[in-house]
Amino acid sequence: MAGTNPWTRRDFLKGLGAGAAALSLPCFLRRAARAEGKAPLNVVLVLIDDMGWTDVGCFGSRYYQTPRIDELAAQGMKFTDAYSACTVCSPTRAAIMTGKYPAKLHITDWIPGHRRPNAPLKIPDWTMHLPLEEVTVAEALKPAGYATACIGKWHLGGEAFYPDKQGFDLNVGGCHRGQPPSYFSPYRIETMRDGGEGEYLTDRLGDEAIRFIQASKDKPFFLYLPHYAVHTPLQAKKEMRAKYQDRPGQDGQENPVYAAMIESVDESVGRIGSELKKLGLEERTLVIFTSDNGGLKSSTNNIGLRAGKGSAYEGGVRVPLIVKWPGVTKPGGVCHEPVISPDLYPTVLEACGVADDAAQKAKVDGVSLVPLLKGAERLKREAIFWHYPHYHGGGATPYGAVRARDYRLVEFYEDMRVEMYNLKDDLAERKDLAATQKEKAAELREMLHRWREAVSAQMPTPSAEAKAKRERP
Numbered sequence: 001m002a003g004t005n006p007w008t009r010r011d012f013l014k015g016l017g018a019g020a021a022a023l024s025l026p027c028f029l030r031r032a033a034r035a036e037g038k039a040p041l042n043v044v045l046v047l048i049d050d051m052g053w054t055d056v057g058c059f060g061s062r063y064y065q066t067p068r069i070d071e072l073a074a075q076g077m078k079f080t081d082a083y084s085a086c087t088v089c090s091p092t093r094a095a096i097m098t099g100k101y102p103a104k105l106h107i108t109d110w111i112p113g114h115r116r117p118n119a120p121l122k123i124p125d126w127t128m129h130l131p132l133e134e135v136t137v138a139e140a141l142k143p144a145g146y147a148t149a150c151i152g153k154w155h156l157g158g159e160a161f162y163p164d165k166q167g168f169d170l171n172v173g174g175c176h177r178g179q180p181p182s183y184f185s186p187y188r189i190e191t192m193r194d195g196g197e198g199e200y201l202t203d204r205l206g207d208e209a210i211r212f213i214q215a216s217k218d219k220p221f222f223l224y225l226p227h228y229a230v231h232t233p234l235q236a237k238k239e240m241r242a243k244y245q246d247r248p249g250q251d252g253q254e255n256p257v258y259a260a261m262i263e264s265v266d267e268s269v270g271r272i273g274s275e276l277k278k279l280g281l282e283e284r285t286l287v288i289f290t291s292d293n294g295g296l297k298s299s300t301n302n303i304g305l306r307a308g309k310g311s312a313y314e315g316g317v318r319v320p321l322i323v324k325w326p327g328v329t330k331p332g333g334v335c336h337e338p339v340i341s342p343d344l345y346p347t348v349l350e351a352c353g354v355a356d357d358a359a360q361k362a363k364v365d366g367v368s369l370v371p372l373l374k375g376a377e378r379l380k381r382e383a384i385f386w387h388y389p390h391y392h393g394g395g396a397t398p399y400g401a402v403r404a405r406d407y408r409l410v411e412f413y414e415d416m417r418v419e420m421y422n423l424k425d426d427l428a429e430r431k432d433l434a435a436t437q438k439e440k441a442a443e444l445r446e447m448l449h450r451w452r453e454a455v456s457a458q459m460p461t462p463s464a465e466a467k468a469k470r471e472r473p
Helices: 009-016 018-035 067-075 089-098 137-144 201-215 238-245 256-278 341-352 358-363 438-454 464-471
Strands: 042-048 077-083 147-151 170-172 221-226 285-291 318-324 333-335 384-388 399-404 407-412 417-422
Touching: 042 089, 042 256, 042 341, 067 256, 067 285, 067 318, 089 137, 089 341, 137 147, 137 221, 137 341, 147 201, 170 201, 201 221, 201 256, 238 256, 256 285, 285 341, 384 438, 399 438, 407 438, 417 438
Parallel strands: 042 221, 042 285, 077 333, 147 170, 147 221
Antiparallel strands: 077 318, 285 318, 384 399, 399 407, 407 417
């Protein structure tokens, strides 16, 4: 399989000498792949912004039209219990890039975040960029001869921390912005030239992705395509919007502009798939499709889930995830194991046969999903975690959370109360079991506290205003 190469970059450098190895490693890996009778694996990672768990047909939407994404799921594996690393975007993006939990990175809110000076808790002094010292998935793949591109939203710091400083050969559209000034040209995005009048951003990013694939077809490549869609401002092509204008809403999903934006994303996914097939690359390209957090409640309805983006509940963090690895994932596969954004880093590396050295591997929190893609039902870990020491308009107050099998516990830092839900029986999180299953709640709470300590999570502290109120007679 593509993930069986036992060599690490450090092993190889020791064997040949650093100078010669730096020049020879890509050729070595290509020769090794040929010796195994297969070419190196390409990777396309598509990240949608603010796409909710059920904003895709194959995940339950009866309103949004996503035939190409649905086809991708039919050809690969759908993860029903996939989660973003945070209820907002920047932390999840950092987790995908590094394989680390946002709490460990201290990147715990969207950059630059909300400021709530009168809130009961003061937020910690968190990091508002992805440090250059962190190893991104692009940097991990570069020594193996991969061409790398980031096309779309970055949102991990200012110019000194842009994608071209983080292992990407090509950066189109990646900057400090969390949303585009406009989805129609002129875009006013610093790292991308404006197009012709009326050009649509989602289409343009798809064009740029196809150009990169064409230019890189003779070498292994890693394409990171983080679309700005479907984040606000809600803007769609007129002809696409018209298709949904008179279409009856379903299950609380009824916004024609948002629906049109989703269909443009779907078209982009389909165009990339067609290009891979045309170039003969489809059978050796790993395709990953997911979202950075749950759907925004003012834009969509996260069917069956509680709340949405910026909340402490399932609607804020449960996201669609589809993985297609030809020859490995069985068509139409479905996996119910809980997985989370940091898992994508080790998954990509293992699938590509590229290994971190021991020191770097020990820093990674994510667990490779390759066993699941090959048919295993479970991973060898007990839980996944969240830490959000911030306030958000979506409803979140500072909180932490843990999911261990069927149970999810949330701890709210203002008063340290907990809520616990059995997601197998109560996906909508209507029945809080913390008071009736005290032993289980205590077990999960202790698990969460141990994890917070292990990753050196930054905790909020009582604000001066809150202290003053308590001290008043």
